[in-house]
Amino acid sequence: MRARLSGRGDAVAATFIALVGLAGAAGGVSLGLYSGRAPGPGLIPLLAGAAVAVSAGAIALAAWAGPPRPAPPATPEGLRRVVIVLLLMGAWVVLLEPAGYVAATAALLVALLRFVERVPLRVTLAVALATAGGLAALFGGVLGLPLAAWPAWIS
Amino acid sequence: MDLLTSLAYGFGVVFTPANVLLALAGCLAGTLVGVLPGLGPTATIAVLLPLTFGMDPAGALIMLAGIYYGAMYGGSTTSILLNVPGEAASVATTLDGYALARQGRAGPALGIAAIGSFFAGTVSAVALALMGRPLADVAVRFGPPEYTALTLLALGTIGLTGGESAVRSFAMGALGLLLATVGTDRVGGVERFTFGVPYLYEGVDFLLVMLAFFAVTEVLSTLARGEEGAFTPPPRGLRSLLPTADDLRRSAWPMVRSAILGFVIGVLPGGGVVTAAFLAYAMEKRLARDRGRWGKGAIEGVAAPETANNAAAGGALVPLLSLGIPGSGSAAMLLGAMTITGVQAGPLLFQQRPDVAWGLIASLYLGNVVLLVLNLPLVPVFASILRTPYRILYPIVLVLSLTGAYVTRTQLFDLWLLLAFSVAGFLLVRRGFPPAPLVVGLVLGPLFEQSLRQSLLLARGDWAIFVRRPWSAAFLAGFVLSLAAPLLLGAVRWRRPA
Numbered sequence: 135m136r137a138r139l140s141g142r143g144d145a146v147a148a149t150f151i152a153l154v155g156l157a158g159a160a161g162g163v164s165l166g167l168y169s170g171r172a173p174g175p176g177l178i179p180l181l182a183g184a185a186v187a188v189s190a191g192a193i194a195l196a197a198w199a200g201p202p203r204p205a206p207p208a209t210p211e212g213l214r215r216v217v218i219v220l221l222l223m224g225a226w227v228v229l230l231e232p233a234g235y236v237a238a239t240a241a242l243l244v245a246l247l248r249f250v251e252r253v254p255l256r257v258t259l260a261v262a263l264a265t266a267g268g269l270a271a272l273f274g275g276v277l278g279l280p281l282a283a284w285p286a287w288i289s
Numbered sequence: 290m291d292l293l294t295s296l297a298y299g300f301g302v303v304f305t306p307a308n309v310l311l312a313l314a315g316c317l318a319g320t321l322v323g324v325l326p327g328l329g330p331t332a333t334i335a336v337l338l339p340l341t342f343g344m345d346p347a348g349a350l351i352m353l354a355g356i357y358y359g360a361m362y363g364g365s366t367t368s369i370l371l372n373v374p375g376e377a378a379s380v381a382t383t384l385d386g387y388a389l390a391r392q393g394r395a396g397p398a399l400g401i402a403a404i405g406s407f408f409a410g411t412v413s414a415v416a417l418a419l420m421g422r423p424l425a426d427v428a429v430r431f432g433p434p435e436y437t438a439l440t441l442l443a444l445g446t447i448g449l450t451g452g453e454s455a456v457r458s459f460a461m462g463a464l465g466l467l468l469a470t471v472g473t474d475r476v477g478g479v480e481r482f483t484f485g486v487p488y489l490y491e492g493v494d495f496l497l498v499m500l501a502f503f504a505v506t507e508v509l510s511t512l513a514r515g516e517e518g519a520f521t522p523p524p525r526g527l528r529s530l531l532p533t534a535d536d537l538r539r540s541a542w543p544m545v546r547s548a549i550l551g552f553v554i555g556v557l558p559g560g561g562v563v564t565a566a567f568l569a570y571a572m573e574k575r576l577a578r579d580r581g582r583w584g585k586g587a588i589e590g591v592a593a594p595e596t597a598n599n600a601a602a603g604g605a606l607v608p609l610l611s612l613g614i615p616g617s618g619s620a621a622m623l624l625g626a627m628t629i630t631g632v633q634a635g636p637l638l639f640q641q642r643p644d645v646a647w648g649l650i651a652s653l654y655l656g657n658v659v660l661l662v663l664n665l666p667l668v669p670v671f672a673s674i675l676r677t678p679y680r681i682l683y684p685i686v687l688v689l690s691l692t693g694a695y696v697t698r699t700q701l702f703d704l705w706l707l708l709a710f711s712v713a714g715f716l717l718v719r720r721g722f723p724p725a726p727l728v729v730g731l732v733l734g735p736l737f738e739q740s741l742r743q744s745l746l747l748a749r750g751d752w753a754i755f756v757r758r759p760w761s762a763a764f765l766a767g768f769v770l771s772l773a774a775p776l777l778l779g780a781v782r783w784r785r786p787a
Contacts, residue, residue, distance in 0.1 A: 143719075143720050144720050144721065147716060147717055147720040147722065148460075148720075151460055151464060151717075151722070154464065154467070155460075155463070155464070155467065158467045158470075158482070161481070161482060162470075165479060165481060168750070169477075171745075171749045171750035172742075172745070172746050172750070173741070173742045173745045173746070173750070174477070175474040175476070175477050175479040175481060176481075177741075177742070178466070178470055178734075178737075178738045178741065178742075179467060179470045179481060179482070182463050182464075182466040182467040182469075182470065182730075182734075183467055185459070185460075185463035185466070186460055186463040186464050186467055189456050189457075189459045189460035189463060190460040190464075192456060193454075193456055193457060193460065206719045206720070207514050208513040208514060208515070208719075209513070209514070209515035211515060212512050212513040212514055212515035213513055215512045215513075216509045216512050216513050216715070219508070219509065219512060219687070220509075220708065220711070220712065223505075223687065223691065223708055223711075224708060226691060227691075227701060227704040227705060227708070230695070230701065230704070231701065235692075239688055239692075242684070242687075242688065243684050243685075243688060246683075246684040246687070247680070247681065247684055251680040251681075251684075253680060253681060257681070261681060261684075261685070265685055265688060266688075269688065269689075269692055272325070273325075273692060273696055277322065277336050278336070279336070279696045280696070280699045281692075281695070281696055281699070
């Protein structure tokens with residue numbers, strides 16, 4: 135099954151989009167298309183969903199019917215880095231409020247630069263601290279945007 | 290006062306040492322803040338508005354105009370260098386601008402963006418002075434049916450901008466339109482596709498989608514390919530960083546056409562810089578002899594949207610100054626600044642406060658001169674960012690994207706949404722689904738829905754209203770043509786023997 139799908143990434147992606155379109159159109163119908171002669175809240179979701187379903191459905195049909203296409207270029211090491219980067223970004227989101235912006239951002243940069251990219255420690259620390267501190271000062275200090283630079287228990 | 294005397298009066302107001310300094314400070318601050326993701330021109334004006342408190346009205350508006358133009362240019366800079374559009378109007382610029390940067394031609398792309406912006410500003414200032422009032426009179430006759438059809442035309446043209454497959458572009462544009470319906474229905478207050486999550490009541494912020502589908506997706510795609518560096522380093526030396534004579538020759542006519550188109554669209558309240566930028570890109574791609582270069586680093590692909598969005602920004606001042614109607618978010622901020630300083634925008638502005646009205650028009654020109662003088666020497670500085678090793682640059686891009694997504698509403702939910710969209714963007718873009726149409730659909734969706742529903746309310750549900758009104762019918766015909774053109778061209782190519 136996995137082997138059959140590996141060359142059909144286009145078809146899988148298009149089918150997924152078409153299903154999202156169908157769900158949107160169905161949601162539109164359930165929201166109500168008209169209230170008397172006035173258009174209801176479901177009219178645009180129906181039209182947009184139908185447009186998505188028809189266009190993505192056409193792509194999916196062509197992709198399933200045609201020969202399998204080679205997957206876009208990617209190395210196993212590259213895909214591993216993608217997963218690690220996404221996990222580290224998720225960790226930043228979890229850390230942001232308990233640790234504060236500066237610590238969470240510096241930690242993310244150290245993890246990416248030192249442990250994923252093997253950048254020398256001195257460069258890593260310089261980039262991490264300058265970026266985290268600089269952005270906190272710029273967004274929170276100079277521009278006055280609501281960015282909690284430090285954890286609540288410190289401030 | 291006749292026109293020339295009025296313009297001369299305006300330049301007299303603007304060209305004082307204090308006002309020139311204010312324009313310079315505004316452009317510099319706008320460029321520096323506009324470079325940051327999450328802060329488009331409207332947000333930049335809002336953030337920097339307190340700087341103008343206590344100033345005289347003319348000085349305050351001159352500075353704000355500088356901030357606005359600076360922010361527009363700042364957004365283009367990150368679009369070209371890092372594939373991070375600072376605002377929706379810069380999305381069209383990423384299509385060819387980022388491709389040029391990857392080829393080591395970031396300098397010429399930034400230079401053409403600055404020159405296009407300057408040219409558009411000049412055209413806008415002249416057009417605003419010459420035709421502002423008559424155009425405003427025409428624009429106010431546009432009703433919901435015309436806006437519906439115009440938005441539909443802009444959505445239709447995305448098939449011409451997105452990538453190799455018009456159907457994929459159309460699917461992504463429609464998906465953006467569907468995504469725009471998430472949240473509370475503005476007419477009836479009904480929750481749509483929120484699944485009971487309160488954070489979705491206000492809908493999906495297009496900034497999250499832009500950051501995810503452009504900035505983060507680009508980083509993830511580069512990492513997946515196992516590339517150590519995404520860019521050809523830009524050459525050293527000022528001459529090689531500026532546009533060549535060939536770049537200028539290729540961009541000249543696109544700039545002229547895009548300036549006119551952008552200004553006219555900008556005059557329409559709600560017409561918007563996004564519509565202008567994408568229509569200009571689509572128009573120039575359609576007119577180009579060698580369309581194969583588009584999307585892969587055509588310098589005209591930077592010139593057209595950059596000129597059009599700046600011209601539209603100038604055009605948006607027509608309804609603001611003549612009628613007191615803000616045609617865009619940024620114009621609304623300028624209107625707010627006018628109100629704060631005690632100036633009433635509208636038909637009497639030119640009689641009651643000619644210093645403000647003509648001063649603002651003249652400041653458009655000054656702002657663009659300052660921007661050109663300021664930014665052309667900065668092109669090598671900006672381009673040198675790309676000499677940073679990619680393994681150091683991409684973590685900073687990710688941090689900027691996360692920060693930009695967070696500061697808008699300071700909701701952790703937005704960050705999870707950013708991650709979800711990033712995964713979707715990575716998977717879809719790898720499979721050839723272009724991201725730009727998605728953003729266009731998302732940005733234009735609310736305007737399209739509002740005007741469509743208003744039109745049908747006016748016509749008591751009769752859809753024929755869209756073909757009974759001449760402008761609306763003309764825009765609809767354009768929409769049908771924009772959809773049919775790729776299909777017809779495809780059919781012709783299929784029939785023609787290889």
